[in-house]
Amino acid sequence: MTRTGETLPQDKAEAVAEVMQALASPARVQILDQLHRAPCSVGELATTVGMEQSAVSNHLRLLRHLGLVTGRREGRRVLYSLHDQHVATLVEQALTHIEHRHPGLTAETEDTALAD
Numbered sequence: 001m002t003r004t005g006e007t008l009p010q011d012k013a014e015a016v017a018e019v020m021q022a023l024a025s026p027a028r029v030q031i032l033d034q035l036h037r038a039p040c041s042v043g044e045l046a047t048t049v050g051m052e053q054s055a056v057s058n059h060l061r062l063l064r065h066l067g068l069v070t071g072r073r074e075g076r077r078v079l080y081s082l083h084d085q086h087v088a089t090l091v092e093q094a095l096t097h098i099e100h101r102h103p104g105l106t107a108e109t110e111d112t113a114l115a116d
Contacts, residue, residue, distance in 0.1 A: 019090075022066050027051060028059050029091065035069060036088045039081040 008016075022028055030049045034040060042060065046053040060080055063069040068087050071078040082088055098105060 019066055019068070022062055022068065023091070023094065025059070027055070028063060029094075031056065031059055031063065032068065032082065032087065032091050035080055035082050036091065039079040041077045041079055043077075045080070 023032075027049065031045055034045060034048050040048065042053050042056050045051075045060075046056045049056070060069060060071070064071065067083050069080050070083050071080045073079075
């Protein structure tokens with residue numbers, strides 16, 4: 001997996017594992033997906049993903065710590081966005097993997113959402 005063919009150093013392996021652990025939370029994946037669509041405040045994210053603002057804030061704190069999202073102050077609120085395109089690519093690659101492994105999952109999910 002390393003670009004040079006060398007063994008992945010322990011510190012890099014730990015950093016990758018930390019990011020992957022963050023992505024192991026469906027709530028955080030939903031937050032990242034929403035931020036890929038548009039920058040949002042905590043309140044907007046809470047409404048969109050159906051969570052309490054305090055829970056969203058806690059998730060954002062971790063995502064900021066890992067460098068996955070950034071926040072910028074606009075007046076009295078903070079707008080969060082993905083740190084860069086690499087974060088979007090990471091989530092998109094995970095989705096592509098899921099769709100490859102479970103071809104019907106996306107269609108079934110969309111059908112269920114439409115039926116509600």
